[in-house]
Amino acid sequence: MILALFLLLVGFAVLIKGADFLVSGASSFAKKFNISNLAIGLTVVAIGTSTPELVVSTYAALEGKNDVSFGNIIGSNNLNLLLILGVSGLIFPLVVQRKTVKYEVPLSLMAALVLYVLVNDRIVWNNAVNILSRRDALILLFFFALFMLYIYRSMQTVSDYDETPIKIYATPIATGMILLGLAMLIGGGTLVVDNAVSIAEHYGLSQRLIGLTIIATGTSLPELATCSVAAYRKNTDLVLGNVIGSNLFNILFILAVAGVIRPIQYNDVMNFDIEVLGASTILLMIFMFTINRHKLDRWEAFLLLACYIAYATILIIRDSIS
Numbered sequence: 001m002i003l004a005l006f007l008l009l010v011g012f013a014v015l016i017k018g019a020d021f022l023v024s025g026a027s028s029f030a031k032k033f034n035i036s037n038l039a040i041g042l043t044v045v046a047i048g049t050s051t052p053e054l055v056v057s058t059y060a061a062l063e064g065k066n067d068v069s070f071g072n073i074i075g076s077n078n079l080n081l082l083l084i085l086g087v088s089g090l091i092f093p094l095v096v097q098r099k100t101v102k103y104e105v106p107l108s109l110m111a112a113l114v115l116y117v118l119v120n121d122r123i124v125w126n127n128a129v130n131i132l133s134r135r136d137a138l139i140l141l142f143f144f145a146l147f148m149l150y151i152y153r154s155m156q157t158v159s160d161y162d163e164t165p166i167k168i169y170a171t172p173i174a175t176g177m178i179l180l181g182l183a184m185l186i187g188g189g190t191l192v193v194d195n196a197v198s199i200a201e202h203y204g205l206s207q208r209l210i211g212l213t214i215i216a217t218g219t220s221l222p223e224l225a226t227c228s229v230a231a232y233r234k235n236t237d238l239v240l241g242n243v244i245g246s247n248l249f250n251i252l253f254i255l256a257v258a259g260v261i262r263p264i265q266y267n268d269v270m271n272f273d274i275e276v277l278g279a280s281t282i283l284l285m286i287f288m289f290t291i292n293r294h295k296l297d298r299w300e301a302f303l304l305l306a307c308y309i310a311y312a313t314i315l316i317i318r319d320s321i322s
Helices: 001-031 038-051 053-064 066-091 098-119 134-151 171-202 207-234 236-261 266-285 298-321
Strands: none
Touching: 001 038, 001 171, 001 207, 001 236, 053 066, 053 171, 053 207, 053 236, 066 207, 066 236, 066 266, 098 134, 098 236, 098 266, 134 236, 171 207, 207 236, 207 266, 207 298, 266 298
């Protein structure tokens, strides 16, 4: 157990440094090629930091650990919206582009609603079993293709708030920083998840709780590290782009890939967690239209963080009495 704790701490250190490399390299590309930080955050950074979720959920689906597969994705998305945006907003208030409020955040809500409908076969189709079938997975991939088309069309849009000085590196150096950062994020995430699961199983926690909390936290550490560094550097577009892009990528691509490889049976107990995801997204949208519009203030970030603490507490209590 002592070795597992040590490796867990090593994983944290690798993640943080990897996030630093990734943010620096991606931001350099954004400036050098006149691509907005938001677009970079929604693509390169979001996909890169979601790689641990892809590996974990696909592996869990192949092993028949369905609660881990779904719990990892849904738990990661809730953590992204509530914990990561909360922490990042406390570090530095997040100014949000108008089109992020108008398009990207609603797209994230739509993804949660589509997933809710597709996996609740008992409610929607009156079937005996809830399952994410290959047909459902292809529907998710279709929406993912539309999302990527939207990103492609907005790639050359320069951020309204893109005023933060960003160091521009030579292309080979920036590319190397991104690749090294991604490798460190994946490696660090693997160390954290493997050893966190080992510690959790030692105390007899359920698959669902492990997926929604321990594994979701472990696989979301790249997003947490990346967004914290970006917020500290006042690169707010990268924070919002990473969080929203990761959430969309998690549902529309990662779950879709896992479902295409092997249909995943769904435990409708997790409806509560998808409902929390939808409510959290709506709460974020409300914050974007209150007092300082298109800005997540520190008090709003604190409320998001408080909501995550309440959500995690409910999960632990429900698991202990079930």
